[in-house]
Amino acid sequence: MNTQDAKRVLEAALLVAQQPLTMRDLRSLFADELGADALSALLDELVADWQGRGVELVSLASGWRFQSRPEMRQYLDRLHPEKPPRYSRAVLETLAIVAYRQPVTRGDIEDVRGVVVSSQIVKQLEDRNWIEVVGHREAPGRPALYATTHQFLDDLGLSSLDQLPAMHEVGADPEAMLAASMQESLLGAAPDALSDVTDGDERLPVTEGDAALIDGK
Structure with missing residues (x-):
């Protein structure tokens, strides 16, 4: 041939x-x-x-x-004028933390965000096939470790995580990371139009250690 x-x-x-x-x-x-x-x-x-x-x-x-x-x-x-799904800031922050710090447990995510991560958020990301359990941490209770999937990269139009912007380029704030790296095809809405629904998040007091994690130190 x-x-x-x-x-x-x-x-x-x-x-x-x-x-x-x-x-x-x-x-x-x-x-x-x-x-x-x-x-x-x-x-x-x-x-x-x-x-x-x-x-x-x-x-x-x-x-x-x-x-x-x-x-x-x-x-x-214009061929499909229906509105794409909207994702709350809580969902997008959680996804950003998994993407940049994987593999992470729910406890790790809570340390960064300063809130309790609801099961609904994790389930929504798993159902969308953007995150998955890749193992368990050898710690009391053996918490699940989450990482992003190939589907997550495909929906972003990327071939590897190396193509995400470096953290020092977008700052350490999870929402800023997400807005800088996630395309509209993934979000379904521009960052400034995201829903403010909290998905049941409950605010926790932020300690000095939490602040250091958020600052990426």
Whole structure:
């Protein structure tokens, strides 16, 4: 198979795929006769071929996919005018802390936020498949350790956590981290339009130790 035909096969498979395709998926298209280096080169060519168009080919945490460019969203949203889900500040702060400090326990999150983290918040993030339990800390009660998922990165359009802004670039405030790094496609609303619902959070007194954690010291 020549290069042009191989690119057509890749393009067709990626355009009709419902989910991102891994390198293994893509190699299976050619019965593993195409090496990883050759496949990567063809994908790079496809990325270049689609430059300047309304759709782009991107590499995400779980594989490769075609997606609309961000500047197309205002037009595409007219096809589906229903409002996207809104997430409270409590949910977004919790997600930001997990993203930047993972793996963390609920106790770790509470230390940073200075509030009790309700089960509803954790369940909402788990149901959205943005966080998951990755282990348990060897401490009394063996609390669950939470980390972000590939779905979280895919929804942000990222291939790895390394692509999140560095903490020193956005400050140590969880909400500021989130506003700087999470795209509207993930939030479902601009940061200044987020709901003020607390999701049952109960404020705790903030100690000097808590303040040090919040300041990132």
